[in-house]
Structures are given as C-alpha cells and as structure tokens.
Amino acid sequence: MGEMRAAVLFLWIQCTSGWMHPKCQIYDSGEDLGHFLKWTCNYLPRHAEHYTAACEDVTAIEEDLLGLPPNINTFCISMANGQNRSMSLGFFSQFQDLEYLYIDGCFTQILPTGNIHLPNLQHMYLIVKWGMGSGCCNCHIGPHTFRNLVNLCDLTIQGYRLTAMAPDVFHGMTQLQRFIISEPCVEDLSEILCRIMNIKSLIELKIKAPEIQTLNQSNCSILNTKESMKPVFNNLASADFSFGEIPHIEEGALAWLQNLTGLSGAFSQEVLLRLPLSGIQQIQYFSCSGSNEIDIERICNVVFLLSIKKIHLANANMRSLSMSSVELCTGLEYMYLGGLGSIHPSPHLKWNFITSLKNLNRLNIDFLRDKNPEICSFQKQPITWLTKLTLLINIQILFAKQFSCLVTLQYLDLTQNLISNIEDFAFMGLTNLESLDITQNKITQINANTFFGLHSLTWLDLRNNPLIHNIEAMSFTHLTSLKQVFLGQVNNPLTEPVIKLNLTLIFGGILSQLTHLYISSAMRPKGYMGQRVQAG
Template sequence: MHALAEVDFHNNDLEEIEEGAFDNSPNLVELTIFHNKLRSLPKDIFRKSPLLETINICENSIDHLDEGTFKGLTKLKTLHLDNNLLTTLPPQLFNGLNALTDLNLQRNGIKDLTDGIFVHLNNLETIDLSKNQLTELHNIFEGLTKLNQINLSGNRLSSIPDGVFSGTSLSYLDLSSNQIENISPGALKGLHLLKGITLESNNLTEIADTSFGDLKQLSILSLRNNKLESLPVGIFSENTALEYLYLSNNEISKLENGIFDKLARLTRLHLDNNRITDLESGIFKNLNKVHSFDIRYNKLKAIYAQTFAGLRSLTLLTVSKNPIRSIDCDAFKAFPFLEYLSIADIEVEDLPPHCSSSLKRLHSLTIKNSKFKQLKKGTFMGMGKLRNLYLTESHISFIEPGAFDGLADLYALSLYQNNLSEIVKDMFIGLEKLDWLTLTKNSISSIDPTTFELFPNLRYLYLGSNKLNNLKGTEFTKLPKLSYIDLSNNDIMSLPSEIFMSSTFLTHLLLNSNNLKTLEKGSIPAAPKLVYLYLQKSNINEIKPGTFENFKSLLNLDLSNNTLKHISAEMFQGLTVMHSIGLEHNEIRDLNPDVFDNFPQLKRVRLEGNKLDVRIMEIMKGKYPELD
C-alpha cells in the first residue's frame, strides 16, 4: 500500500471512511470518491498523505467539514467538493493549500462565505461557486492575483460590490441566473484582462454607461434574459475588442444611433426577443465584420433600403416573427456574402420583384407563416447558389410556371402546409437536381402524371395529409432514385399495380391513416427493396393470403390501430426476413400460438391493446421469449 499513487472508489455505496484509512498510503497522489453516500470526513483523514495533488469527493452527501480536514496538503492542486450538502465552510478550511489551482464548490447549499476564506490560495486559477445560495459577496477574492475564472451563476446575488474582483487576473466571469438589478460603475473595476462575462438571466433594469469601461479586452458579453428597456449610447465605447454581443430576451424598444460605433471587431450580434420597432439608418455602419445577426421576435414593421447598411460580411440573418408589412429590395444589397436568411410571420403578400438578385450567395432561404398566396415567375431569379428553400405554413395556392427559374442547383424544397390543390407539370420547371420535396399538409387532390418527370434525382417525397384518393399509376414511374415516399393521411383505398414499377430503390412507404379496408394481392404494389411499410390507422379489417408474397425485403410492417379481428400465417406469406410486426390496438380475439413459426428472423411483435385471452399471451411469451 505504501507505493499506491491512485485510489478510485467512485460509484459505490460508501457511507463512511474510517479514520486512518489512508495512513498507509504516504505516496497517494490522486483520490477519487465521487458518487457515494458519504456524510462526513474524519478530521485528520489526509494527515499522512502529504503528496496528494487531486481530491475528488463530489456527488456525496457531505454536510460539514472540519477546519483541519485538508491540513498539510501543501501539494494539492485540484479539490472538487461539488454536489454535496455543504451550507457553511470553516474560515480556516483552506489554510495551507498554497498549491491549489482548481476549486469546485458548485451545487451545494452555501449561503455565506466569510472575508478572506480563500486568502491563502495564492495560486488559485479557477473557482466554481455556482448553484449555491449566496446572497452577497464579501471581500472573498482578496489576494487571489492568479485567479483566472470565477463561476457564480445560479446564486441569489442582487448586487455586485464595487471592486470585489479587483486584484485578480480574471479572463472569464459568470454571474448568470442571479437576481442582480444593476451594474454600478465600480462593480467590474480593474478587470483589464477579462475576455468573457455573462450576466444573462438576472433582473437587470439598468447599466451605467461606464460599467464596462475597464474591460478593454472583452470579447464576449451576454446580457440575455434581463429586463433592460434601454442602453446608454456610450455603454460599449471602451469595448473595442468585443466579438460576441448577446442582448436577446430583454425589453429594449429603441437603440440609440452610435451605440455600436466602436465595435469594429464584432462578429455576432443577437437582438432577438425584444420590442424594437425601428432600426435607425446607420446604426450598423461600423459593423462590417458581423457574420451572424438575429433580430427575431421584435416589432419591426418595415425593412428599408438602409436598415442593415454596414453589415456587409453577414452570412446569417434571421428576421422572423416581426410584423413586417413592406420590404425594400435594396436592403439586401448590404449582404453580398449572405448565405442563410430566415423570415417568418411577415405580413407581405409576396417577395418583391428582383429582391433575389441581391442574394446571389444565398444557400438557404426560409419564409415561414407569411401571407404569400402565389409564387410569380422569376421570384427567385438570381439565387443561383440556393440549395434549400422552405416556403412553409403560408397561403400559397398557385405557382406560376417559371417561379423556380434560376434554381438549377436546388437540393431541398418544402411547401409544407400551404393551400395547393393540384400539382401540374410546369409548376416545378428547372429543379432537375431536387433531392427532397415536401408537399405535406396542403389540399392536393390530383397530380399531373408527368409532373415528376422533372425530378430524375428525387429521393424523398412527402405527400402526406392531402386529399389524394385516386392515383393513376404513372405519377412516380419517372423517379428512378426514389427511396422514401409519404402518402399518409390521405383517402387512398388502393394503389395502381404499376405505381412503383420503376422504384427499384424504394425502402420506405408510408400509407398510414388512409382508407385501405381490405388488403389483397395487388392492393399495395411491391417494390423490390422495400424495408419499411406503414399501414397503421387505415381502417384495415381484412388481409387476404398473398397480399405480401412479393415483399421479399420487408423488415418492418406496422398494422397497428386497425380493426383486424383474425390473424393467420397465410396473411404474411412471403415476409421471410421480417424482423418486426406491429399489430397492437386492433380487435384480435384469437391467435394460434404457431402463427409466427415460419418467420425465423422475427424479433419483435406488438400485440397490446387487443382482445386476446391472457392465457394466449402467456403462451406466446413462453414460446417466443424474445418477442415483446
């Protein structure tokens, strides 16, 4: 035991460590006892382990420590006491721990710390006091000249005393999730090396214009989730190194022109979830390095030509959830490098002509919950690099031929939840490279059989929640790469035999929530590589022998939530490689225990919610213990 250097007792049920437990381990360097049930430590437990460098006793139930617990540990560098039940700490607890660099006390119940409790920890670099119950800070960081990081998040602090962090070498300070109401001019005094501070989730209503004056090297500032209504125009005037600024989830209604003038290095600006009604022209004039700008959930009513002037490096813009009634296309000329644009809940009825010509580098465009009723020819002309187009939850009922002109490289198109009633051939001209098309939740009742001839590369097609009931059979024959098709939530009673004739790569077929009723051979045309077939909630009351005889590759079959009363092996003839079958929530009253004997690879059967006798269920479980 004398040569023992590491001891690890983590994840046991230790309730006690006997006094002298480590007396025969003078060479012990690392001790791990986290996630046990310890309530205390013997006073002199480490007296004969002077070489200890790391102690981890987190995730126990320790509610007190004696003053001399760590006496003599002059080489200790790391001490983790987090996730215990400590409410107070003896004033001299850390005396003599001159080598300590990392101290973790988070997730205890500490209510108060006496002045100078850490004064002897002159090599301390990081301290975590988060998620305790501290209500005020005394002079507890005095003398900690090497202290680099402090985490005080999740306490009950209502104010920050002036100069409380003076004399430290802080580069990161977390004061989030407290109850701080204001930041006085002296609260952060002397923090010349600070690079990051988070003050989010407090009760801040005001910040003095000089509060951040000493933070010359600050690069990250988060003021999210507070109650700020306004900011002094000079608040960031000394923070010329700032790169990330988060002002989200406040009550800001107006930003003064000049507030961002000194932030030439800023790359990310978040103003979402405020009450901003207007952005003054020129407010972003010096922000030519910002690449991400979020102003969702505000009260902007218009986008003017000069609204975003200065944001020339922007690649991501989110202006969703604003009551925008008008858009000046010249506004987009400010973004020669824009790649991602998201606009939702706007009140304009279409994208003004030629807006797209200013968005030549755009890769992804989302327009959600708009009042668009139609897409006109050339709407997206100029967006030659667009790969993803999402026009969802709007009122689009008509698409002019040529609406998608210029989108030869488009990969994904979503028209989810609009008012389309039919699909005609000329609707999608120019989308030869389309891989993914969503038309779910429209009112589509007919599809021109030649429409999908335009999509030789389409693999994913979503037509669920429409009004389809009479497919002609040739709609999908020109989709040689189709692998996934969703026809759920329609009124389909059967499918033409040739409908998947060319779908040699089809693996997923969703026909759930239709009106199939009786299944027989040919009701569902087979595809040679079909693996998943979903038929739940389709009013199926009978399956005739031979229905699935050509489904040689099918692994998963879902027939749940139908009205089947009888099950026989003949119903599933041909499903030789089936792994899973869902028959739950039908009306099955009787079942032959041998029904699945001819399916050697079957691993999962769902039968709950039927009317089977308990004895049959017990026989099934005994016969097939691996089945659910």
C-alpha cells in the same frame, strides 16, 4: 471556560452516483450527471482527473459550498428561488483548476475576486433562475468586476438588468472572445454597446434584447463617461442580434457595425424598407416576423441591397409570390416562407418561383394550404440546385411523379400534413434522396411501388400514421441503400386477432442491411383486448 469552536465535518462517500454533499453531487469525468438539470450541465465538458460539481437549491455560495474538493473543473450551480445575497467571485479562487462556471440564479451584488486570479477559468454563465417570471435581476456589479479573470474567453449573461451594472463593468477583460447578452432589460442599444466597446479581443457577439423597440444611433454619452461618443468594434467576426417589434429604424443606426451574421425581429413593411439606410452593408441571416404582411418583391429588394444569404419570413404575403417577384432574391441559399394563414386565406402557390432562385439549396414552406402542390408541372428542365425541401401545406394526396423535377433533392420533410394517399411512383425521379420524413399524416397503406425509384434512400420515417395496416409484399425491397426504417404503430382490421407482419416478404434481401427497424406495439381501438403481433 475554554473557547469552543464549531467544526463542520463532511463525510465523502464515493458511489455510482457521485460524491455526497449537503448541496452538491460531485462527479468524475466518466460519470453521467443523471437527472440534474441536463439542459444546463450535461453539455459542459469534463476532463480526466477533475470533477464536476452539480449543486442545487443553493442559498449562500460561500456557506453552502464549503468542503468541496479543490480540483473541481466544472461548477454547475442552481440557486434557490428568489433573490439571493451577494456573491464574491473570490470564493472560487480556491478551485485553481476551474474552467467552467455556470450559475443559475439572481444576486443582489456580485463582487470581484480582489487581487486573486482564477488562472484557468475560461467559460462563465450567469443566468437568471428559470421560473422567476418576466422580471429582471437587479444585481449591482461594479467597475472592473471581471478584470482578474485573466483567461476568460466566453461569457454569457442572461436576465440581468444591464443598467444596474457600472458603465465600466467589463473593462480590463483582455481575453474575452465570445459574449452573449440575453434579455438585459434595456430599451436603448447604447446601454449594451457602450459597456462592451472596450473589449478589444471580442470576436463573437450575440445580443437578444426583446425590449429594444427603436434602433437609434448609438451615443455613449448616456453613460456619462469620457469614452468615445460612438462605439467601435474592429475585430468582430460574428454579430447576431435579436430584437422584438421594431417600429422605427434611424438612419445610420447600425453604421458602426456594417456586417451582421444574423438579425431577427418583428418588422412592418415600411420599417423593413428602412433597414438598408441603417448603415448595415451585409446580413448573412435575416428573420422577419410580425402581424403585418410583407410583399415578396419588397423583401427581395432588401435581400439584394444587403446581400442576404438566408431568410426566414414568417409574415409573407404569399399572394405576391411569383417568378418576377423573386428576381432580386437570386442570391438566396436558404428560404423559409410562412404566411399569416389564420388572418389571410392562403392562395394556390405559384411554384414556378423556384426557377428564378438558382442558388437556393434549402426551401421551407409552412402553415399554408395547398392540397395539391404542382411543384414540377411548370418545369421543363430539372431543378439541379435544391437539396432540402420541407412542406407543411396540408397536402392530402401525393400524385405520381409529383417531385420528379427535383433531381438533386437529398432531404424531403412532409411532416404534419394531411396525406392519406400516396400514388404509385409518387417519388419517381428522386434518385439522390437520402432522407424521407412522412410522420404525423393519415397514411393507411403502403404499396409495392409507393417508394419506387428511391435508390439512395437511407432513412424512412412513417411514425404517427395511426392506421397503417396493409403493407404489400416487396414494398421496400428496391430501397437498396436503406439503413433506418421507422414504421411506428401497425394496426389491423377488427376481424383479425393477430397482426401478421412478414418482414422478409416486405423487405426482401435488404432486411440484413438495416441498422434500425422501429415498430411500436400494435394498437387496437380502445376497449379491445386479446391482440397479438406476429413477425415473420
């Protein structure tokens, strides 16, 4: 009997949705990926004369991806739910044009390429499958696994338990410049740092490790290697760390790093005051959260000692906010203040604190209650440094000249307040304002002088103000720079079966310069039929 061999035949059919394959769709550089995992694939670049392979529900890479064309530039692979078998990076050596490799799934083991190189692979993403829950991927990855990826410059590993990898797993990576490690399921920062300390080419490092609760001095002896006892990174230009709740910081814990691009975590006031003792010299962006309030003066002391430029404080004690309490925060360029409103009542804000922050160009105040913010009543001289302001403080009424001192403001966001009334000339003085967002409020009427003085305004958003039914004539005619307007739902009284909206009367001569005018289908109360919209 002659030997019988099974043959696998793939029929390639080119159509508007790509090439056909049992597990993959193959797209050329000009095609859209359609519905396929837009959050993973669509942002990856594609090049002329190359293909993107988008593969779903893969169970075994070596078997399920047979028959694909060799000139694939980008692989985007979504593994089936659960833990899959081992994967060999050597499988991808048949795709010599491969530059981007994205794999969403967990394996028992990842094997190296052997003696075969992937000469063009520059970006690789190993991500635990979304929906696996809080458990980590216990994938064994041995020594020098990525050494033959000779041009890999960008690596992301998310949801893989780092302690399941060999201590020298990343040794031999000579071109890696950007490394993102997210949710590595370790409690000691040394488990991360001591595995990557020999990557001398590293320029950008991002670590998101919510399980780490104590910042101790790093000691590589925990890996039982002959490496230096402490990690050293000489070429880092950007380091961004995100942790969970940190109850303790050991003195000198971060002395090996000195400068941080970003640091995020939940800190109590006591632990926060120990941060300058950690050895850090400078932090560009600092984000602090937690269930314990932080006094403004205490956080500003840390801001001064660590030369912090941007701060996001979600657990601020707003009762401590004053001109004197922010004196050491004068170097700030961006400030986000959020209070624990559900736990502690919000005070009436002392807005004169802005006077002391002369380098501040962006201010965001959220989740507080100040129905009538007296932003400019304290100010005798104009504030010439603030360009962006976001307020979510349950404002109900905007009074005349409420923002008049903010003469350089370019962006004003009043989304999700309780604004029901805007007095005439409320925005007087904002001659440089370019963007105004008042969505999700309770505005019912627009008057001729509601937006008076906004000569530089190009963007106006009024969506989700459910009862706008009266827009006076000439309301927008003086907005000579306006380009985009979002009116949203326009309603009318029950006595009028037709909504009449004379756009020429409302906008005047500026109507022709608009590039975008959005008016949604008009709404009646539930159960009402027979409404028509008439625009003139």
